Amino acid sequence: MKDLLVYDGSFPGLLTAIFDVYERKLADVSIVREHLYHPDLYATVRTITRDTHKATRVWQGLQKKLATEIIDHFYKSFLSEAHNVEDTLLAFTRYVLGAPPGAERNFAHPAVLEVMQLSKKVHREKHRMEAFVRFQQAADGLYTATIEPDFNVLPLITGHFKDRYADQSWLIYDDKRSYGILYNEKDGQVMEVTAGVTHSATPGEDPDMASIVVHDHEAAYQTLWKTYFQTTSIDVRKNKKLHLRHVPTRYWRYLTEKAMAGP
Amino acid sequence: MWERIQEKLKILADAAKYDVSCSSSGSKRVNTDKGIGNTTESGICHSYTEDGRCVSLLKILLTNYCLYDCAYCVSRRSNDIQRAGFTVNEVVALTLNFYRRNYIEGLFLSSGIFKNPDYTMERLVRVAKTLRTLHRFNGYIHLKTIPGCSEELILEAATYADRLSVNIELPSEQSLRHLAPEKSKDSIIKPMSFLHHRITALADERKVIRHTPTFAPAGQSTQMVVGATPENDLQVMTIADSLYKKFGLRRVYYSGYVPVLADHRLPAPGTPVPMIRENRLYQTDWLLRFYKFSLHEVLNAQNPQLDLDIDPKLSWAFRNLDQFPVDINKADYEMILRVPGIGISSALKIIEARRFKTLNLADLRTLGVAFNRAKHFVYTSDNRPREVVAAVLRQQILQQSKYHTTLTPQMQLFT
Structure with missing residues (x-):
């Protein structure tokens, strides 16, 4: 059965959820914000409690692997609050941590492309504000x-x-x-x-x-x-x-x- | 009190608006010791007017009283209009209060010439000095250099301002003599050249001594009115090109003449503003500064006028069809940049992307190339364009253009 991780909507909360995905070796999994969560009979639902220690470990892992500029795209796309952005960021994390260096610029990968596109939109809005x-x-x-x-x-x-x-x-x-x-x-x-x-x-x-x-x-x-x-x-x-x-x-x-x- | 200020603002903003520059870029002033303001390298447009131009700076004249009688200028002596003048403190208060509300990036201050050039310039400098020293203002300041003012004042202005500009006004000396009898080419070129030498000298010093004072960090710009006098595009761009090369100007602005005055020496009021021509001149300017074209490739004795229907890059391509199609997987950056429909950012992406794979037509599309245009000029394994017949393709492109109706005035007869 599919796993559904419900988190509080904060950035450390999401990173904690990603940590749990790795720790529990979850394969078929989806991450959703608390206020967007609808009870799902066909999924094992787990509530994620934000954990600074776990969040920091994921964040450092990403920082070790990625250029500052890409880390920036990651955070900005999170701020887009786009539907399913959590799953995109999870897919992105899985892809770049598993692939050889430079993979984060492979725009042919759907998660990479999505992260870049979301980040660009958010950046434009930042400049507008x-x-x-x-x-x-x-x-x-x-x-x-x-x-x-x-x-x-x-x-x-x-x-x-x-x-x-x-x-x-x-x-x-x-x-x-x-x-x-x-x-x-x-x-x-x-x-x-x-x-x-x-x-x-x-x-x-x-x-x-x-x-x-x-x-x-x-x-x-x-x-x-x-x-x-x-x-x-x-x-x-x-x-x-x-x-x-x-x-x-x-x-x-x-x-x-x-x-x-x-x- | 507020009504009077509002009245003056109306008059002095109206008189300043034909100076098209509103850029707040090119400077990296930081906010020191908790003062107010800073500048960002690329500038910020806080709003846009209904004519679609960026509003970045409070752009006003200190006064529109003027001793001179330049035919193209609304503020000329012989024009019967309302006159007004701000005090130094009024400009300072307006700038700070607009800035604190995040309306603007800073101030662009110009002025009519009253009493004499030095007296006028001295007032402009005083505004900048008050903002910088008394109010610790680190926002953007653009000052006009008043032709004929002393070098000491120019030096002082440059220590407070981010950018200085003196307008070249018209594209030839004859026109200047004809329309602006009190100004001379010399009085315009001299301050420009003087500043350029100081800026380069300081830049050299900076390599050795770390703490040289800030000195017009955003450099110089200028403006030319086009369409008021008979010069052709080659003449206009020759001047611009030499200003970039000789005086290291950051920007040359081209301002399509807006006929506001009846004068037998000028196009009659009601004559349309040459906006398309203005646009083509800017495109040419970009080709020279960013696309590595040299002037004689775009404009020359055989082609002294830009084509209004199509952009100058496409015009150049049509005249040089022997250089196409370009092999997108092999050609160097300079040549890819010359393909119609490919801009700087797509050219850079192409260079990056082709290291990983051989690019085909679909790849070009995803990279953001203006595909319908570029496809006639590039060669990929799945695209071998037939030999381009300039006249046919030109017709085809004109048909597809979204500016179709605005570009061909004849069409309007039928709509």
Whole structure:
């Protein structure tokens, strides 16, 4: 009977599951996220408990075998949250650990190709978010932004924003996945926050993003930005199709210059 | 107060928008000591205007008051328009507040020339200096060099700015004299050449002394207006080519003239912007910089004008059919790069992939080659293209082109 490993959806959780596949020498096996799991009568279901020690061993094994760039693709494709991405990553791991060096560049192998393609999509979304995050300044000085990226890119953009906005406290909140990253300029640390503790700068207050009081200047700067954005376009060169290709409508909601503008 | 700023922003952004550069690339400034900002090597486009151009920098003029009367410029002295000017602090505040909200990568500051070139340049430098020193701003700064300003000011500008540019404006000296009587070729070339020498000298020093000061790390760029004057593409590209070679420019921008002013020396308002020509010039620019073509292969005395219907690489291939078909499994990188339908990244992939196996047509497809075009020019075991008849293939490609209707103006008569 087929084995079904159910894990908590975290990256170390997945690595733990892969460890168990090897340890138990499971052949016909599938790995699924907890919240996507449907009871399956025809499978032996095991619940995987995240184990840092096991996860580290798998991760080090991969790092020993693969170039940093490929390790990066592995992690990025995990963040795609694609259906069955766990099975793809398991297949990828099995293939590269069993094959001679260089196999990770064999694009003819379906798992290798899939990992590369997913990673590319996630990378594109990461780059988009570095561009499309729009901060609003709150009355207490915190800069806040809400995003709804196609993929779970917060872990990938943390470094970029931390390096760039080192002297201002900021919060980027992923509304789709209900968690955010909060940077505190005083200690220079980034921490993960979930709904309920989002606005830690003012403890005890309603943590709802919508309830944050904006700074006196905020509306004025948003207006100035919209003015600039509209003025800088050259009307006789208007090219709506190109515009939409670069700024797809699904991102407009949180873009200061596009919000509330009709398509 | 905000209304006044908004009004000025409208005027001074509008006057700056015909400068097409908005690039924030080429610099690797890091954020030091918890200041604000950094730059990324490849730049970031934070938004795109409705005309599809990247918005990366806050691109404004310090003022549109101008002593000069350049015919092609909206801000020329004799044009009856609203005038405005920002103070140094207003520009600094706008830049920082836009930057902190992640709207922009930095500032692109230019200006009309008021009082005299030095006075103007001094103000531009002061904006950059205030941002860098007082606010510890490490974002991108692009400053215009005002033709005719002193060398001391250029040197100072380069210590604060990532990129400097002085626009060549028009593709010939006669046109410049005709349309921009107060500017001279000399006043444009001199600062360019001066900066180039300093940049190369510092680069040499850097090999020996590790801590040489930052000096315009993203180099210089320039812009040429095309379509306002009668120069042909060969003349335009000859200038660009020599600017790249002589002064190590990072970019030459080609700006299709947007007729905004009635002037007997210029195309009448309402004349279409030469966008296709502009596009072909950029393609040629790319062939020179990235595809290892030399100028005389693409443009020469027999072919002084680029073909508007097809891209310059395909044009070149049609004129040199004796070099095709190319054996994809044997040809060197340079030749593969010359195949119409194969770009840099597919050429590199082909070189990688053919080490593992002999490539066939299907492989080319998966590698991402523009297959329908390339198939006429490549040789594989399963593809032996018949002898290409340029005229026939040209017709065929034009029929398939998705730009078909926009490319052939005659067609519009029937639609």
